[in-house]
């Protein structure tokens with residue numbers, strides 16, 4: 001399973017191209033195949049700041065999209081996914097530092113893959129945001 005995660009991360013982190021997934025720089029921490037859970041780390045960067053030097057909500061939503069999308073693609077076994085919907089609850093501001101996004105694939109259906117994700121500040125372990133999303137195997 002680790003090899004599949006690394007394959008996906010290598011695929012989306014194209015260092016020669018400016019792409020959102022690449023710029024967010026997700027780092028795989030670990031996964032449990034049976035539980036369909038995985039942890040992905042994001043270290044915040046200045047370009048993600050809003051005018052108050054907090055991480056912009058759009059960047060946080062993108063981290064959730066990437067974390068859950070990578071997990072959906074990894075646990076479906078092959079190919080890519082499209083995001084069909086994404087809901088985010090912003091609980092505490094993301095200040096500078098590192099954040100662990102813990103995804104759970106709650107349903108691997110025949111057409112839809114459903115996921116939930118909890119983001120915690122790495123240093124304190126405090127929950128800063130939660131999300132849920134629905135993903136569809138990419139057919140095109």
Ligand SMILES: CCCCCCCCCCCCCC(=O)SCCNC(=O)CCNC(=O)[C@H](O)C(C)(C)COP(=O)(O)OP(=O)(O)OC[C@H]1O[C@@H](n2cnc3c(N)ncnc32)[C@H](O)[C@@H]1OP(=O)(O)O
Pocket residue numbers: 007008011012021065066069070073079080081082083084136140
């Ligand atoms: C090793 C490699 C692994 C790689 C893993 C990467 C991991 C990823 C991790 C990162 C995760 C980040 C993930 C992201 O960032 S994904 C980016 C955000 N999400 C989207 O853009 C999803 C857009 N929505 C859809 O594609 C559909 O609604 C879905 C698939 C969700 C449901 O389907 P449904 O059956 O309800 O709808 P439909 O199939 O009839 O489509 C509706 C309309 O859209 C057209 N359409 C659809 N697609 C394309 C297209 N490509 N090019 C042009 N047009 C396209 C289609 O022709 C139709 O138009 P029309 O015929 O009505 O005019």
